[in-house]
Amino acid sequence: MIILLIYGEGPHTIAQIFIPLAGLFYLKFLEVKRYSWMILASLSIMLMAISNPIGLWAGGMLLGSIFIIFFLYKANKKEIIFRTFLIFILSYLFAAFWYTPGFIQSDLIAEGGGLAKMLFWHFPWGISLAGLIIGVFLYLIRRFVSSPYIATLVFWFLLTFFVIVAFYKYGIEFAPQARRYVPELDMASVALLAVIASRISKTIHKKTKFADYIIPLFVILTLFFTFKTWSAAKYFTSYDDGANRGNVEKRMNQYLSGKILPLERIFLSANYSFWINMQTDTWHLRGGHWQASIHPWEPHAGYQIISDKDGEASFYWLKIFSLKWILVNNFGSSVYYRDYNYPDKFEGILTEKEETIDSAEVLYKVPLVHEMAGPVDLNKIASLKVPQNGVDKEALKLYVSWIDENSSQFNFKRLNNDRYIIEGITGKNEGIRIAMSFDKGFRAYDENAKRLEIVKDPLGFIVIRPPKPGVNKVTLVYKQTLDFYLGWFLFAGGILLAIFLKVIIKENDGKN
Template sequence: MYPPQTSLIPTAVALTKFLEVHGFSAFNINYPFWYLGSTPYKFLIGPLIPVLLSFIHRILINSNLFSITIYLVLFSILISALGWGILAYKVQNEKSKFIFLIVLILLLIMPWRYLVAIGLDDASFTIARNFLPFVFISYWSFMKKRNILNTIVGILNTSILLLINTNIIPALIVGSVALGIAYSYQEGKIKGFFKSIKYLIPIIAASLLIATFWYSPSYWLTILTNPSIGGSSTLKATLRIFDLFKGIVPLLLAITAVYFSGKIKSRLMLFSLVWFFTFLFLTLFRLISNIDFWQDWTSWFWELEIGIVLMSSKLILGVTHQVFTLIGDVKYPKLLYNRFSEYLIVFGLIFTLFVAANTLYNKLGRPNLLNRQVPEEVLSSLDRLESISKDNIVFLSGSTVFWADSLYDLRQVRGGRDEVSLDTDWDKASWEIRQGSDPKRSYEWISKLNISYILVHTEDSSEYYHDFNNLKKWEKIGKKVWEKNGDEIISVSNE
């Protein structure tokens, strides 16, 4: 079983395949197939997912890593629905477990998470997202009863989360603040918020320290000074810090909007609103920044779906309780009329999610999310490139970047996690090769990085991401050695 062309699941497969070959020593060496072999393997993925996939693969020897990864992702989605249901039940603090069932059912039928998990996202990040509610459950238990056991569980869960994928940190911070606000909410007022949060800070800090023992301090420094930001190293760090501060603004706006609404009667609704509006503002910031880069500004839709489900569940619980309690009352028809607006809100929110998911599915070309074979548009060109390139460096773009090393061992310029790359030239070279119009400058970068073959996708290619501009320049750079279905392999002499 294989995902569609646009999926990032192959990156986890590629890294797990490398672990199976080299064992645990893989975590102490550079990964040779991405970013010109510049980057430590342990920077590219947390240790838990490749180790788990490798362990399962040893047991299910007749299953391939793609199938195992997909099943693990789908299982994590199911477990996540249970986790969010349990969290909603605990935060709501009611004897009825109906809220748990509502959240569970809604999350299991909501489409966005399935589509993105299989069709777009990296497997380890998806699994980290799905483990997040269990971290929040441990935080809630700790705030209710601060003892050694709850402290250990909180640190353990957070450490596991970070050792799955550190990209989950923004959602972890937003959720922690939202939980602190919800826990501090009493009789219509927020009391003791900073006291609640200050006890969570040591747990998160201790977990970051544990994660740092694994990743090393240079891992965080690399992310902070990532070359994709641009400018000198100091400037990159400064810009990244300002980016982090900018990310706090939506959270503050969300808290302010919720606090002054004056109509919040529930801790769960307060948590849901802070969570939802924070990610809504973050989405709007990204949308305004670059409306054409839809992969970026839709990246928080997963969190928005969670927020919508939690808000809708609370509304459904409240409305259903009143409706069934007052059946037969003379005011029953009036009650139904007054509650109609709330039902309309719930329907509108859920309907919006289905519309968004359908729009994305159409945007992706309505692919089969689960396939019996590797997508042909990926396989044919990579298979030929592997036979031609031998051990030479190749340049790939689009989805082939992520698929290449899950199927073969191709030494390429790009890779599956740009923010941790230690090579200082790959990003500038990649832009020039794909977007640049000057054949001479493109050749200079190709020669500098010792690239021997480039897989070029023309307008007729079935590749989803058409990254190459100025296709005519390749006639002046190298020799076409293979062509099929709009894909071309260009051989370049670096002598």
């Protein structure tokens, strides 16, 4: 867990606090119809969801396990469905100020194109196969396990184990970013082992008076054998030793901060992206850490740059996202999660480079014609192709040629995160392409405060139609959309619904 915090999994770790709480309160509400359990379960799920989407999916596996097992074991199935529905509705309404419809539609977990597209991608093969395997699990659990509580823990463990093994062994993702659920597997394992140890202790207790000492002895031995792990954790968290990894990232951020100018972008690997995001104001592609990115091609570009061996396609993506710098971790880098599978692919493609504070870390400079803004031919937008995938080099090359065709330079100035000034010369039938994700909240105005048309280009970036050829000064402003206010409206509706349910719910102390 400490290492997770060191390498940028803080929000995920926070979400893990609420996963067992959500499971406990949900289970209690299924057993006893009490208003307090319902509210506590809904709030725990809400906090889990807004902490981290990965935590939400991981928590969903626990909650799903509880629902499936209780539905299978308990007689009053309609009541289980009804209570689960109440929890689901309240949880979403409580989280609606964050999980707005637009937020969910954009890219809930990234590495795809939104929640709906991800579910469609998994159907029918992924869902059908998972359903078949789950069915076999349930049959075996129901046959050999009599307690619904033990059955829930067994099913939760098997489900999490299956998701992780399917990814690492066969490359199949039954849940988004399946490689990140290892801590939840540990959590399920510990819970299952605790129940097993408790059962063993009770069995032994009937036969010997020393049973009360078995569990404490087990805990002491476990702590003894994990002492080295704690020593390693201290090594990771200490900044006193100049050789430790945390200090490498800190010193690299200091180096990059002095090298990269304001409004210039850089691409970094996983743990560097977290630390530079936390410690500096440097712009980089993974500022959102691949979670809830609104740009449809950002995760594909990141995958190509890091994981694929095609250097040419990676080069095109660097130019498309106006990434002036890229820090590549070669083999031998002191950074633990260096990410790059083919670091040599940039040799010969990116010629300007320099060694950094680590000889195995190379900083490349990408030759950009334009950085944040530049003129583009509006008549050619229709001829541009939407890439079939992240390695569609024909479409990518055509797009890069389009944005690089006119070398006229624009001045791009940031007033704040919601207001930008763009100034430059455009020719006839030319627009201004901004290397920022298109969003309906953006508004563009000319010098006379007249609103200008904004369109989305084939790769999801902003293109502004200026009022006239020649010198143009445009103000780009972001304003909250109806979607934002809808989220808060739904949140208020959730509060009112909770009050209403307090009045109408008839609490039942009897177990379901």
